[in-house]
Amino acid sequence: MKVQLSDFGRKFSARSGIYELMEDLGRALSEGGKIMMGGGNPAHIPEVEAVWRRRLNEILAKPGAMETMLGDYDTPRGRPDFLETLASFFNRQCGWNITADNIAVTIGSQAANFLLFNMLAGRSHGSEGANREMARTILFPLVPEYIGYCDQGVSPGMFRAWKPEVEFLSNHDFKYRMQFGKLDEDVAALCLSRPTNPSANLVTDEEIARLVALARARGIYLIIDHAYGQPFPNVVFKKVQPVWDECVIHAFSLSKLGLPTTRTGIVVASPEIIERIGIMNASLVLATSTIGQAIIQPLLASDEITQMCERCVRPFYKHRSDQTRAWIAECFDDSLDYHVHVCEGAFFFWLWLRGMRINDRELYERLKARGVLIVPGSYFFPGLNEPWEHKQQCIRVTYCAEPSAVRRGIEILAEEIKRAYEK
Numbered sequence: 001m002k003v004q005l006s007d008f009g010r011k012f013s014a015r016s017g018i019y020e021l022m023e024d025l026g027r028a029l030s031e032g033g034k035i036m037m038g039g040g041n042p043a044h045i046p047e048v049e050a051v052w053r054r055r056l057n058e059i060l061a062k063p064g065a066m067e068t069m070l071g072d073y074d075t076p077r078g079r080p081d082f083l084e085t086l087a088s089f090f091n092r093q094c095g096w097n098i099t100a101d102n103i104a105v106t107i108g109s110q111a112a113n114f115l116l117f118n119m120l121a122g123r124s125h126g127s128e129g130a131n132r133e134m135a136r137t138i139l140f141p142l143v144p145e146y147i148g149y150c151d152q153g154v155s156p157g158m159f160r161a162w163k164p165e166v167e168f169l170s171n172h173d174f175k176y177r178m179q180f181g182k183l184d185e186d187v188a189a190l191c192l193s194r195p196t197n198p199s200a201n202l203v204t205d206e207e208i209a210r211l212v213a214l215a216r217a218r219g220i221y222l223i224i225d226h227a228y229g230q231p232f233p234n235v236v237f238k239k240v241q242p243v244w245d246e247c248v249i250h251a252f253s254l255s256k257l258g259l260p261t262t263r264t265g266i267v268v269a270s271p272e273i274i275e276r277i278g279i280m281n282a283s284l285v286l287a288t289s290t291i292g293q294a295i296i297q298p299l300l301a302s303d304e305i306t307q308m309c310e311r312c313v314r315p316f317y318k319h320r321s322d323q324t325r326a327w328i329a330e331c332f333d334d335s336l337d338y339h340v341h342v343c344e345g346a347f348f349f350w351l352w353l354r355g356m357r358i359n360d361r362e363l364y365e366r367l368k369a370r371g372v373l374i375v376p377g378s379y380f381f382p383g384l385n386e387p388w389e390h391k392q393q394c395i396r397v398t399y400c401a402e403p404s405a406v407r408r409g410i411e412i413l414a415e416e417i418k419r420a421y422e423k
């Protein structure tokens with residue numbers, strides 16, 4: 001029998017880039033034998049895993065702690081005492097002045113993005129009572145941007161983007177700069193990841209200040225996705241300041257800290273947005289997962305989490321990033337017209353292979369045939385519908401696997417890229 005699908009069903013059960021990426025990732029991890037330079041799985045950092053082990057032992061040892069963690073539903077916004085601890089943590093660490101009413105927990109920050117995008121954008125009749133139907137949009141002020149956003153819009157055509165400027169820093173290094181474009185009347189929110197997945201670009205404090213001013217002047221929101229950012233996991237290689245403003249919606253995650261399976265996302269925003277997230281959570285999942293909250297709550301209360309990020313997490317990724325960049329320089333043919341985005345944070349290298357004779361998808365297939373998984377770049381341009389050959393000339397490479405595997409992956413990549421430039 002053929003399934004009769006709704007528009008929603010057709011859209012959300014069709015194959016998507018993020019589905020294929022997560023399938024490839026899950027399969028490669030369970031089967032082994034592949035060099036995994038594709039997904040965003042965090043590395044296994046022994047010092048960090050020792051903290052999780054200690055916390056689980058503490059939970060087991062404390063009477064009633066395990067029982068409530070596994071056996072009691074939380075409120076749809078999270079555990080009330082966790083929200084209190086988190087509000088104090090943000091106030092101490094970021095100099096904010098928020099309360100528990102500014103925070104909601106979600107089932108991963110992927111779900112937070114879905115709820116936020118579709119709460120703010122899509123078909124709308126304007127404010128209560130008005131009857132002026134319009135399709136509101138989410139604008140990505142700098143693409144390439146996170147692949148996981150691409151298929152999240154319930155309404156068709158929900159995303160727009162500004163095309164970036166490319167700044168060449170040296171022969172083989174470049175950086176995207178935000179090119180402030182038109183802000184159409186239909187834009188409901190701006191959204192960016194900081195640092196950016198996939199390019200590892202860190203949008204500057206000045207660019208953020210301009211976006212906040214734009215959002216405030218227009219009465220719209222700026223969503224900042226800190227999946228790799230401050231204050232945790234703090235995989236940020238340049239100092240920046242997370243800002244608080246009524247028009248800013250912050251999304252955080254425990255995943256890249258090393259707890260992806262606890263599915264814990266955190267939204268910090270105005271109380272009205274937060275209350276609506278809680279209500280949506282209740283319909284969708286009743287309550288969120290308690291496990292991540294229970295593991296990290298004392299680490300937030302004592303600020304141990306900040307020290308862990310500064311002493312272990314950030315240096316770990318910084319070292320891996322520097323090492324991988326050096327291997328790229330060593331293995332790639334210097335005469336090729338290739339460019340690497342400066343790595344200012346997150347887990348990735350974004351390569352722009354200008355002048356390559358094949359496109360990003362073909363390169364992906366060739367690499368997959370040789371046991372190396374990367375992600376084709378053309379998936380990372382949500383909302384940028386105009387043709388731009390740059391979109392087919394980039395790939396994203398993750399450097400979280402074991403160093404020997406990354407080194408071998410870079411060697412194979414160098415061989416295949418050389419072949420891809422040959423006439």
Ligand SMILES: Cc1ncc(COP(=O)(O)O)c(C=O)c1O
Nearest residue numbers: 040108109110193197227253255
């Ligand atoms: C930029 C960005 N945002 C959000 C997410 C979603 O992460 P999670 O749902 O595990 O919190 C990811 C995951 O890779 C990401 O890279």
